[in-house]
Amino acid sequence: MSDAAPLLAAKGISKRFGGVQALKGVELSVAPGEVVALAGDNGAGKTTLIKIVSGVFQADAGELRYEGSAIRFANPQEARRAGIETIYQDLALADNLDVGANVFLGREPHRRVLGVPVIDRATMRAEARRSLDVLDIQLHRYDVPVRTLSGGQRQAVAIGRAIYWKARVLIMDEPTAALGVPEQRKVMALIRNLKAGGVGVIFISHNLGDIFEISDRIVVLHRGVNAGERATRATNPDEIVRLMVGG
Amino acid sequence: MSAPLAIEAPRARAGAWLVSARAWLFLILLLIFFEIWSRAALHVTFLFNGFNMQSIGVFTVQPLLLALGQTFVIISGGIDLSVGFTMGFAAVVAAHVINAAQPEIGPAGAFVVGTLVALAASAVPGLINGLLIARLRIPPFIGTLGMFGVARGTAFLLAGGTTISVNNPPLVFIGTQEVGGIPAIVIVTVAFLLGLHYLLAQTRFGQYTYALGGNRQAAVRAGIDVRRLTVSLYVLSSLCAGLSGILYTGRFLAGAAQAGEPLLLDSIAAVVIGGASLFGGSGTVFGTLIGALIIAVIQYGLVFIDVEPFWQFVAVGIVIIISVLVDQTQKRLGGGRQDE
Structure with a gap:
C-alpha cells in the first residue's frame, strides 16, 4: 500500500455482461506519483476495470472515489475533464x-x-x-x-x-506491447518522468520485466476478482505469476 | 528527470513538397504540350488565346463544384456517388420554381426564391445519405449508389422526361455574361471555392473531417460528434451539387435531369488527381481545383487540336491511373511509417 492518500480509488466494483460476471467486488487505487501495475491473465477483467475507471462502462455495483469524494462518469469525456486520461493500445492518434x-x-x-x-x-x-x-x-x-x-x-x-x-491519473493499456526493445526503454523512461511529475499511473501489462522495473505496486486480477496485491519491492515474478494463474 | 531521450528525425519531408507540386507541374506540362502541338500542327497559339482560357474556365465549373463537395466526403473516408443526379435534380427544381415564381414576383425575386428552394431541395438527398451512413451504418458506396437512382428517377419525373427551359435575367447573366473579361460563372465558383478552402483548411470542421478520415476512433475519443459531422459532410456535398445544377440552369437556359450525368466520374477523378487518397485522410481544395483543371484542359485541348473526342476518355483514364500509382509509390517510399 502507498503512504499517500489515493488520488483515485475503485471500491467493490462489480460488472456483469449478460450471463458473464466480468468483475466482482474489485478494488484498485492509485496515489499521486505512484505507478500501479494491473496484471492478470487474458479474461481476468483488467480491460473491463480500466473501462469503468475511465468512464467507458458504468459499474453495476461499487463506487469510484476521486480526490476523496465519490464520483460517477457518464462517458469518457467526463472522466477526461476530471483529469483521468486513458491511452489505449491503438493510441487513438489521427495518423x-x-x-x-x-x-x-x-x-x-x-x-x-x-x-x-x-x-x-x-x-x-x-x-x-x-x-x-x-x-x-x-x-x-x-x-x-x-x-x-x-x-x-x-x-x-x-x-x-x-x-x-x-x-492527474494516466491509464495505459499495454503501453509497450507494440514496440521494439529500444522504444520500450523510452516508454519506461517516460513513465518515470510522469511519476516524478506527481501523476498517478495505472498500467496494464503482460510483461513482468516492465512491471518489476517500473511499478511501485502490483494488483493482480484473476477471473474478475482481486487475486492479490503486493508492493513490488516485497514480491518476485514467481509469486505474481502464481497469483495470475490462480495458484 | 532522466537524460533527454534521443529520437531520430522523421524523414517524410523531402517527398511532401513534391507531392503538392506534382499536380501543378503536370498541369503546366499539359499546357506546354498543347501549346507546342497547336503551334506545330495548326500554327496558332493555344495558351495565349483568351477565348480558350475562358472556355476552359467555364468548362471546369460544373465538374469542379461536384468535386469540391466530393473532396470533403473523400477526405472523411467516404464517397458520394449521388452528386451527378443531385445536380440534375437541383437544376430541374430551380427551373420549375423560377418559371412558376417569375410572373408573380418578377425576375429578381424569382432568382432568389428559385436558388434558395433548389439549394434546400438539393440538401435533401445529402441529408438522407448522411443519415443512412452515420445512423444506419450503410457503407457510403452503397447508400449513395441507392441515392444515385432515387435522385435520377425523381429528377426525370419532375422534369417530365424533358428539359425545362427557363429565362431568368439574373441567372442568365451569371451563366453567360462576363465581368471584366472573366465569366461571371467562374467568379461565383472561385468565391465559393475560397470559402470551402477556408472551411477545410482553417476551421475545426475541416480539421475534424481529416481526423475522421485518418482514424475514426481517434475522432470519437477526442469527443468529436462523428455522426453529426458525417451528416454535415454529405449535406455539404449535395449543396455543392445543387449549386452546380443552379449554375447549369443559368448557363444553358434550361434545367435538365441529366445535367450532371457524365460528371460523377470526373468529380472523383479530379479529387484523386488532386492528391487525395480514396482511403481518406488526405486531400485539399486547391489540389481538387488543379485536378479539375487538368481534366478540363485535356478534354478541351484534345478537341482544340482536332483529335477524335473519344481519346478524351482514354487520356483522362490514363491520368487517373498514373496519379494513383504515383501516390502509392510515394507513400511506399517517403510517407510510410518509419518503425523500428
Whole structure:
C-alpha cells in the first residue's frame, strides 16, 4: 500500500455482461506519483476495470472515489475533464495529422486573421513541443503527420497529449506491447518522468520485466476478482505469476 | 528527470513538397504540350488565346463544384456517388420554381426564391445519405449508389422526361455574361471555392473531417460528434451539387435531369488527381481545383487540336491511373511509417 492518500480509488466494483460476471467486488487505487501495475491473465477483467475507471462502462455495483469524494462518469469525456486520461493500445492518434493537431484534437485554439477565426496551428505546435519537452522528448519536426513517427514517438505524442491536458491519473493499456526493445526503454523512461511529475499511473501489462522495473505496486486480477496485491519491492515474478494463474 | 531521450528525425519531408507540386507541374506540362502541338500542327497559339482560357474556365465549373463537395466526403473516408443526379435534380427544381415564381414576383425575386428552394431541395438527398451512413451504418458506396437512382428517377419525373427551359435575367447573366473579361460563372465558383478552402483548411470542421478520415476512433475519443459531422459532410456535398445544377440552369437556359450525368466520374477523378487518397485522410481544395483543371484542359485541348473526342476518355483514364500509382509509390517510399 502507498503512504499517500489515493488520488483515485475503485471500491467493490462489480460488472456483469449478460450471463458473464466480468468483475466482482474489485478494488484498485492509485496515489499521486505512484505507478500501479494491473496484471492478470487474458479474461481476468483488467480491460473491463480500466473501462469503468475511465468512464467507458458504468459499474453495476461499487463506487469510484476521486480526490476523496465519490464520483460517477457518464462517458469518457467526463472522466477526461476530471483529469483521468486513458491511452489505449491503438493510441487513438489521427495518423494523417501532425503532432500539434493530435495533441489538440477536439480542443483546437483559434486566432483571428483580419477578423476571421482560423485554427492556430503555430500555437498548437509550440504547445505540443512544450508538453513533449516536459517529458524530455525532442522531435526534429512537429509539423509532419504522426504516421511518419516511430512507435515510441507516437506513444510519446499520446502521453504528451494527456499531460498537456493536465492528466492527474494516466491509464495505459499495454503501453509497450507494440514496440521494439529500444522504444520500450523510452516508454519506461517516460513513465518515470510522469511519476516524478506527481501523476498517478495505472498500467496494464503482460510483461513482468516492465512491471518489476517500473511499478511501485502490483494488483493482480484473476477471473474478475482481486487475486492479490503486493508492493513490488516485497514480491518476485514467481509469486505474481502464481497469483495470475490462480495458484 | 532522466537524460533527454534521443529520437531520430522523421524523414517524410523531402517527398511532401513534391507531392503538392506534382499536380501543378503536370498541369503546366499539359499546357506546354498543347501549346507546342497547336503551334506545330495548326500554327496558332493555344495558351495565349483568351477565348480558350475562358472556355476552359467555364468548362471546369460544373465538374469542379461536384468535386469540391466530393473532396470533403473523400477526405472523411467516404464517397458520394449521388452528386451527378443531385445536380440534375437541383437544376430541374430551380427551373420549375423560377418559371412558376417569375410572373408573380418578377425576375429578381424569382432568382432568389428559385436558388434558395433548389439549394434546400438539393440538401435533401445529402441529408438522407448522411443519415443512412452515420445512423444506419450503410457503407457510403452503397447508400449513395441507392441515392444515385432515387435522385435520377425523381429528377426525370419532375422534369417530365424533358428539359425545362427557363429565362431568368439574373441567372442568365451569371451563366453567360462576363465581368471584366472573366465569366461571371467562374467568379461565383472561385468565391465559393475560397470559402470551402477556408472551411477545410482553417476551421475545426475541416480539421475534424481529416481526423475522421485518418482514424475514426481517434475522432470519437477526442469527443468529436462523428455522426453529426458525417451528416454535415454529405449535406455539404449535395449543396455543392445543387449549386452546380443552379449554375447549369443559368448557363444553358434550361434545367435538365441529366445535367450532371457524365460528371460523377470526373468529380472523383479530379479529387484523386488532386492528391487525395480514396482511403481518406488526405486531400485539399486547391489540389481538387488543379485536378479539375487538368481534366478540363485535356478534354478541351484534345478537341482544340482536332483529335477524335473519344481519346478524351482514354487520356483522362490514363491520368487517373498514373496519379494513383504515383501516390502509392510515394507513400511506399517517403510517407510510410518509419518503425523500428
